[in-house]
Every structure is written in structure tokens, then in C-alpha cells.
Amino acid sequence: MDYETVIGLEIHAELSTNTKIYCGCKNEFGGEPNTHVCPVCSGMPGTLPVLNKKVVDYAIKAGLAMNCDITPYGKQDRKNYFYPDLPKAYQISQFDLPVCQHGHIDIEVEGQKRTIGITRIHIEEDAGKLVHDDYGSGSMVDYNRCGVPLIEIVTEPDLRSSEEARVFLDTLKSILEYTEVSDCKMQEGSLRCDVNVSVRPVGQKEFGTRCEMKNVNSFRAAVRAMDYERKRQIEVLEDGGEVVQETRRWDDTRGMSVVLRSKEDAQDYRYFPEPDLVPIVISDEWIEEIRATIPEMPAQRKARYVSEYGLPEYDAFIITASKHMADFFDACVAAGATPKTVANWLMGDILKVMNDKELEEIPFAAADLAKLIALIEGGTISNSAAKKVLDEMFANPHDPEEIVKEKGLVQISDEGAIKALVDEVIAANPQSVADYKAGKGKAMGFLVGQCMKASQGKANPQLINKLLKEALEAL
Amino acid sequence: MAITKEQVLHVAKLARLNLTDEETERLRGDMENIIGFADKLNELDTEGVVPTAHAIPMQNAFREDVVIPSYDREAILQNAPDRDEEAFVVPKVVE
Numbered sequence: 001m002d003y004e005t006v007i008g009l010e011i012h013a014e015l016s017t018n019t020k021i022y023c024g025c026k027n028e029f030g031g032e033p034n035t036h037v038c039p040v041c042s043g044m045p046g047t048l049p050v051l052n053k054k055v056v057d058y059a060i061k062a063g064l065a066m067n068c069d070i071t072p073y074g075k076q077d078r079k080n081y082f083y084p085d086l087p088k089a090y091q092i093s094q095f096d097l098p099v100c101q102h103g104h105i106d107i108e109v110e111g112q113k114r115t116i117g118i119t120r121i122h123i124e125e126d127a128g129k130l131v132h133d134d135y136g137s138g139s140m141v142d143y144n145r146c147g148v149p150l151i152e153i154v155t156e157p158d159l160r161s162s163e164e165a166r167v168f169l170d171t172l173k174s175i176l177e178y179t180e181v182s183d184c185k186m187q188e189g190s191l192r193c194d195v196n197v198s199v200r201p202v203g204q205k206e207f208g209t210r211c212e213m214k215n216v217n218s219f220r221a222a223v224r225a226m227d228y229e230r231k232r233q234i235e236v237l238e239d240g241g242e243v244v245q246e247t248r249r250w251d252d253t254r255g256m257s258v259v260l261r262s263k264e265d266a267q268d269y270r271y272f273p274e275p276d277l278v279p280i281v282i283s284d285e286w287i288e289e290i291r292a293t294i295p296e297m298p299a300q301r302k303a304r305y306v307s308e309y310g311l312p313e314y315d316a317f318i319i320t321a322s323k324h325m326a327d328f329f330d331a332c333v334a335a336g337a338t339p340k341t342v343a344n345w346l347m348g349d350i351l352k353v354m355n356d357k358e359l360e361e362i363p364f365a366a367a368d369l370a371k372l373i374a375l376i377e378g379g380t381i382s383n384s385a386a387k388k389v390l391d392e393m394f395a396n397p398h399d400p401e402e403i404v405k406e407k408g409l410v411q412i413s414d415e416g417a418i419k420a421l422v423d424e425v426i427a428a429n430p431q432s433v434a435d436y437k438a439g440k441g442k443a444m445g446f447l448v449g450q451c452m453k454a455s456q457g458k459a460n461p462q463l464i465n466k467l468l469k470e471a472l473e474a475l
Numbered sequence: 476m477a478i479t480k481e482q483v484l485h486v487a488k489l490a491r492l493n494l495t496d497e498e499t500e501r502l503r504g505d506m507e508n509i510i511g512f513a514d515k516l517n518e519l520d521t522e523g524v525v526p527t528a529h530a531i532p533m534q535n536a537f538r539e540d541v542v543i544p545s546y547d548r549e550a551i552l553q554n555a556p557d558r559d560e561e562a563f564v565v566p567k568v569v570e
Contacts, residue, residue, distance in 0.1 A: 017540050024543025033561040038546045053537035075528045082491060084565040132567065140562035143551075268489055273528035281534045 001201050001238075005230045006208070007159035008196040009222075011172060012150050013182040014126060014189070015058045021125050021149035022049030022092070029188045033142035041147035043087030048276050051076075055149040056099065056280060058181040059123050060290045062151055063100030065179045065297065066118050066172075070287050071097055076123075076274040081267055084141050085127040093152075095271040098122030099280070105175070106299070107167050116168055117156030126150050151181070157196065157207065162226040169193065169219045170321060174298045177323040186218055195222055195250075197229040199237070208233070209243040213250045213257055225250040228257060301326055309339035318347055324360045331366030337373045345369060349387060353394055364397040372400040384457050385409040413460045415467065418451075421459060422467050425450045426475075436472055444468070476514055478507045 017027050023040035040047045060070055077095035103118035128146035130139045153172070159165045173191060176182045184191045198210035211229060216222045228250075233243050248257040261267075296304075298320045305316035320326045325346060332342040350369075354362065372389055375381050381389065381404055392403045404410060412418060425447055426433055435443035451464045483503045487494050494502065548561065557564040 019540050019542050024538070024541060025545045026542050032548075034548050034551055034563075036545050037548070037551050038543075039551075042551055050536060050538040052540050054540035056537070080489075084563075084568055130565075130568065131562070136564075137567060138557065138564040139567050140559065141565055142562055270489065275529070278529055278531065278533045278536050 003199045003230070003234050004202050005161055005226070006157050006198045006200065007162070007165050007226060008157035009155045009159070009165065009168070010194040011153045012192045013153065013176055013184070015055060015149040015151060015181055016183050017052060017054045017058065017149055019052055020147035021052050021055050021123070022147055025147065027148050029185070031144050033140070034144060036144040037146070042143050049092065051277060051280070052149065055123055056282070057290055059099040059121060059151050060282065060287060061179050061294060062153070062176065062181050063103060063121050064287070064291055065175050065294055066100070066103040066105055066121070066153070068100035068103030068118060068121060070282055071099055071101060072282055073097065074099055074280040074282070076277045077271045078274050079269045079271055081269060083127070084139065085130050085146070087128070087143065087146065091125060091127065092274050092277070093124035094122035105168065105171055107164070107171050109164050109167050114164065116158045119154040119156055121151050121153050124150050124152060162223045165226055166219060166223050169222065171298070174321050174323065178295055178297055192217065193222055195225055197226055197233070198243070199230055199233045209245050211243065211245065212247045214247060214260060215249050217252065221250065221252045224252065224255060225257060228255065309333070311339060311343055315343045315347060319343060328362060328366050332370045335367045335370035337370040338377070341373050341377070342369065345373065349390055364393045368393060368397070368400055375400060375404060379413060379460070380404065380411060381409050382411045382457065382461060385411065409458065411460050412455055412458045413463060415463065418459050418463050419467050421451050421454050422464065422471050425454060426471060433472065433475065437475070476507065476510045478503050478510060
């Protein structure tokens with residue numbers, strides 16, 4: 001039987017405010033344990049929370065960017081549970097009146113447009129961090145993260161494959177980056193997601209029983225967790241069994257999930273209105289004020305790159321997916337570089353080096369990349385030498401022109417010098433010359449390579465080609 | 476409204492309270508009285524009335540996003556039942 005996967009996501013994004021949600025402590029990753037803590041965020045009795053206005057601003061901004069209705073009258077609620085990372089034994093969150101509701105995000109998967117519903121976006125506080133010591137008998141608690149503002153974005157069960165979910169997450173991440181409500185640094189836990197998966201026979205209207213997966217720390221892990229869960233549930237059904245509603249923990253190292261708790265043990269959070277915080281009333285003026293701050297979004301920027309710079313759709317999509325990359329691209333173009341050439345360098349060698357790192361960590365300026373491109377296009381250095389310059393720009397960032405001088409990478413375009421190289425190579429490789437004469441085209445490539453090598457990669461390849469061909473024909 | 480012993484024990488469990496039989500029975504009576512008092516409100520016609528989350532006529536109490544120095548770590552940790560140099564220490568928990 002063919003099965004369809006049904007996926008819904010809950011994404012937590014830490015907001016990039018200066019301070020925590022209910023107190024003036026710094027909202028900053030890292031820092032010595034328990035140094036960004038005060039009586040409010042450590043849950044001392046008798047303290048009172050005061051809501052950071054910026055948190056509401058950012059929630060509205062994210063909501064508008066995801067086409068949500070903004071709730072005119074909202075409130076905050078207590079979600080009660082016991083865990084040492086939560087010193088008050090309740091988390092202040094929002095239950096029935098979240099800041100944003102009924103939104104959607106458009107995504108494109110394999111050329112198909114899909115609209116994914118956003119059920120709600122609410123504000124809440126993050127919990128602290130537990131450090132488990134393998135040797136000691138206790139767990140250490142660090143409350144630096146406790147009270148860091150979060151938005152939780154909940155989707156409708158509209159996603160139908162792990163690939164759709166991956167594209168959705170990438171799109172969501174770029175929306176959050178563009179609106180600058182979150183820095184989206186996955187490795188710092190700024191963006192985390194819980195995954196709900198069910199399967200049903202193709203054509204069936206009713207949803208199957210779903211399982212929730214926690215502890216999914218990267219988009220790659222999310223895709224693996226979804227694929228694993230789909231397979232697991234289908235196996236259960238094919239064996240004549242029934243999928244049981246439960247919460248599972250994803251173990252990315254082992255590539256499998258294990259039961260965390262069943263439906264019967266589902267936590268009873270006993271939500272009730274937070275008596276210490278008054279209602280949040282959002283006027284139309286406030287909404288319009290925030291709307292005016294929303295920048296050009298990825299989809300618009302992509303369209304502009306295609307129409308204005310003639311970039312292929314694919315290039316434009318890759319570059320605009322990250323705001324940092326798109327900003328870097330714009331800066332290179334502004335510095336005079338050819339757009340398509342910049343795109344090639346960004347998507348090729350630079351992305352390869354940056355790999356999983358954040359693009360804002362590119363150690364050199366956009367103007368330097370523009371300069372490097374100008375050196376290639378002006379014929380000063382070859383493409384292969386340019387790669388060496390780029391390596392150096394990553395390792396020890398300074399002016400590419402200086403690097404070219406220091407490393408002696410200036411391209412040799414002097415015909416006399418290259419002719420001498422060509423003659424040497426021909427004399428040293430009689431067999432290849434004979435092969436070429438016998439019509440073996442491959443021998444030509446080898447001889448060009450030898451000339452390049454003899455010049456330590458500095459000779460102008462077009463000139464080598466031309467002079468070598470002439471010399472061989474003359475033999 | 477009648478409150479059962481099981482309901483009392485359920486609420487006690489959620490609050491992580493261990494009750495003796497005697498305490499359970501006393502609290503059952505208390506809860507019955509409290510719920511009974513709230514039941515009285517059900518006699519009112521509240522059709523079309525928005526649920527009240529807050530009794531105080533106040534809204535949008537905000538602070539600006541400005542950093543205020545945090546407490547000295549020693550001050551934060553000084554009342555902890557168990558601690559090391561930099562953190563609270565709690566019985567080992569792994570969920």
C-alpha cells in the first residue's frame with residue numbers, strides 16, 4: 001500500500017532582543033554560567049515580571065511576514081510543570097490568545113507552489129540549561145538562558161514529505177533572518193523544532209495517529225527524524241498493528257527515536273492566566289508602525305536578482321535564502337563586480353569553505369572579493385591562482401592584491417617566457433607528442449598540464465594552449 | 476459539587492505533594508467548599524460576556540529593551556541548598 005506522510009512543525013526561535021523577556025538581564029549566548037541572572041529570571045519569590053515591548057514588536061513583525069492576523073486583545077498564561085531548568089515551576093507562555101494567528105508561508109518544492117498554514121505564533125520565555133556531569137551525582141543548572149524571549153511558531157499539518165518540511169524550514173529561517181527578529185544560529189540553539197508525524201493510506205481523508213518528536217537540533221536531523229518516523233509507523237501498520245500516540249525523543253547519533261512518554265503520561269500543564277502580567281492590546285497604529293519596518297523579503301529579492309542582474313532562478317534562490325549572503329552579494333556588485341561571477345564564487349568555493357558556519361562569519365569584506373574578481377577579469381591572475389588567493393583570504397584575511405604579490409601569483413602572459421616553457425615540455429615528453437601526432441586528443445591536455453606545472457600555475461592557460469598548439473603543428 | 480478522593484490525589488500529584496489520608500480528607504472538604512463557592516457564580520447569566528483574565532483595568536505595561544546589570548553570581552547562588560563555584564546543583568535529572 002502507498003502511504004502519505006502528514007507533518008506539522010513547532011518551531012522555537014530565540015528573539016534577538018538586547019534583554020530578556022521579563023527583566024533587564026542581557027540576552028546573550030555564552031557568558032560564564034549564572035552571570036546573566038537576577039531575582040526575576042531566577043524565580044525568586046516576590047519578584048514581578050515586566051514585559052519587554054520589543055518582544056511584542058518582534059512577534060508582530062514575524063506574524064506580518066508570515067501573513068498572520070494580529071490578535072487585538074491578548075494575554076499571557078502560566079504553563080505549569082516541574083523541571084529544574086524552570087525555577088518558577090511554570091513557564092510564562094500564551095494559551096488561547098497568542099499574538100498572531102491564521103497565517104501562511106508559500107514555499108516552492110520541485111517547481112510546485114505550496115501554501116503551508118501557520119496556526120499561531122506566541123511569545124514565551126526560554127528555560128535554563130542543565131549540564132549533566134558524568135561523574136558527579138548532581139546536575140548543574142545555568143539560568144543565563146532562562147527568560148530569553150522566544151516565539152513559538154506552530155504550523156498546520158500541511159506538509160506532506162520530509163523534503164517539503166526541509167524547504168519550509170529553510171524558507172522560515174530566511175524570513176526570520178530577513179526580518180531580523182532572530183539570528184537563527186542553529187548551533188547556538190536559537191532555532192529549534194519539534195516534529196509531528198503521522199501516516200495514512202493515500203486517498204484516506206482522516207489523519208492517522210501522530211507522534212511528536214523532541215530533541216531535533218538541526219534541519220538535517222529533522223529530515224532524518226521524519227523519514228525514520230514515517231518508516232517506523234508504516235512498519236507498525238503493515239504488521240497489522242496500531243500507531244500509538246506518544247512523544248518520542250530523537251537520537252541523532254544513533255539515527256533512531258525512543259519513547260519519551262505515552263499519551264497516558266501526557267503532562268497536565270494546568271494553564272491559567274498569568275496574574276502578574278496585564279493584557280496586551282495591539283492597535284492598528286502599532287501594527288502599521290511595525291509593518292513599515294519589514295524589509296524586502298527573500299521572494300522579492302530573488303525576483304529582483306533575476307530581472308535586474310539576469311541571474312538564473314537557481315542562483316538567485318540560493319543566494320537570497322540567506323540574508324547575509326544576499327547582503328554580501330549586493331555589496332560585491334556595488335563594488336563593481338559582475339553579478340554572475342560573484343554568484344559563482346559565492347555558491348562555489350565560498351559556500352564550500354563556510355559549510356555549516358554562519359555566513360556572517362566570512363572573514364573578508366565584500367569589496368575584497370570584488371577586487372579578487374577584478375584581478376581575474378583583468379588577466380592579472382589565473383582562475384587557479386585566484387583559488388589560492390581565496391584560501392589565503394580565509395586563512396589570513398588581507399588585501400587580495402597584496403596576497404598576489406606576496407605569493408608571486410601574477411599570471412605570466414609574456415609570450416616569450418611561455419614559448420620557452422612549451423619548448424621544454426615538448427622536448428621532455430616525446431611519447432605524448434607522438435600520441436598527439438597520432439590523433440590522441442588526450443595528450444594535449446596532459447601537455448598543457450605539464451606547462452602549467454612548470455610555470456607553478458602562473459602561466460596564462462589560453463596562451464599555453466595557443467602556443468603549444470602552434471608548436472606541435474610546426475613539428 | 477462533589478469532589479472525590481481520587482481528584483484530590485490527582486491534583487496533589489501534579490503539585491508533587493504527598494498527603495496522609497487525614498490530610499486528603501480535609502482537603503477534599505476544603506476543595507468541595509471552594510468549588511461550591513465558585514459554582515454559585517454559575518447561577519448568573521454570562522451569555523455573551525468575554526471571559527475575564529484580569530480584574531485590574533490596566534493594559535500594556537511594558538519595559539524598554541534596555542540592559543540592567545545582572546546580579547553578582549555569588550548573590551544569586553547564596554541561598555541555594557546545593558551549589559558549586561558557578562552553578563546551582565540539583566539531583567541528577569535526565570528526561
